[in-house]
Amino acid sequence: MFEVSKKTVEVCQEAFTRFVGTGLYIGLFLMSILYVISFMKKNDRKQRKIKIIFGFYSIIIFILNLCPVFTKFITTILRETSTYWRVYWLLPLGISIAFMFTEMIDHKEKKLEKAFTFVLIICVIIISGTYMYHLDKKEFIKVGNYYKVPDSVLDIIEYISKDEGDFKRLAGSEPFLVYTRQIDGNIMLPEARDVSAEYKDWSIVSIIKGGNLKDICDYCRSNSCNYLVLGKLVQFPDEYLLGYDIKKIYENDDYSLYKFNRIVED
Secondary structure, X not given: OOOOOHHHHHHHHXXXXXXXXXXXXXXXXXXXXXXXXXXXXXXXHHHHHHHHHHHHHHHHHHHHHOOHHHHHHHHHHHOOOOOHHHHHHHOOHHHHHHHHHHHHHHOOOOHHHHHHHHHXXXXXXHHHXXXXXXXXXXXXXXXXXXXXXXXXXXXXXXHHHHOOOOOOEEEOOHHHHHHHHHHOOOOEOOOOOOOOOOOOOOOHHXXXXXXXXXXXXXXXXXXXXXXXXXXXXXXXXXXXXXXXXXXXXXXXXXXXEEEEOOOOOO
């Protein structure tokens, strides 16, 4: 019934790669499954339920998610493949790891042993995670909106939301791929955001970074994007505005918003 194609296998592999990340948290998760199955008592009703929820359930879901046939089934229902990786949210990753660590501390009899185990666990969690302050972002940006997104980005998206017309597809740099659907689900995007932030050469993010206005406009035309947002460092000369039938409709301190007058809706 479901023919597994090469693309389906690639979707399955990509979803697993996104889920694994650095591999440290998935390692802790697998340890928690082994811990629950190995050390929970069989004759205790409560602990049998814990085994089923944190152990056997996780194994079944994990195996299903890695099966291309299951991938094909789910993507057929969803009618798209970009969000398949979210099936891994069905796994009790965080709570399973927390349960294992809590049990480890609880089984220590002496207070000193409990304290040492607690500190050791904190160190493991810190090592497994990612440092919040990246070298290129040494401080957080203070924002004044409840969406908790950059104000200049929210300003542009809200302007598009209020603009006339039912068909709205926005091409923009990385912040707009990340935040647009969070603010207005009616504004479509030409591609899905990349959680690794490593965009391919043909992506709108890479094309905008390249700064070639012809490539940017051609991308918008071929992907039916009627809105385009660019940083203030990238500006359209008048001949481009006329040649591509595009006009600037709004700007703020960080971005300029353009609109194509004639776009074929897909």
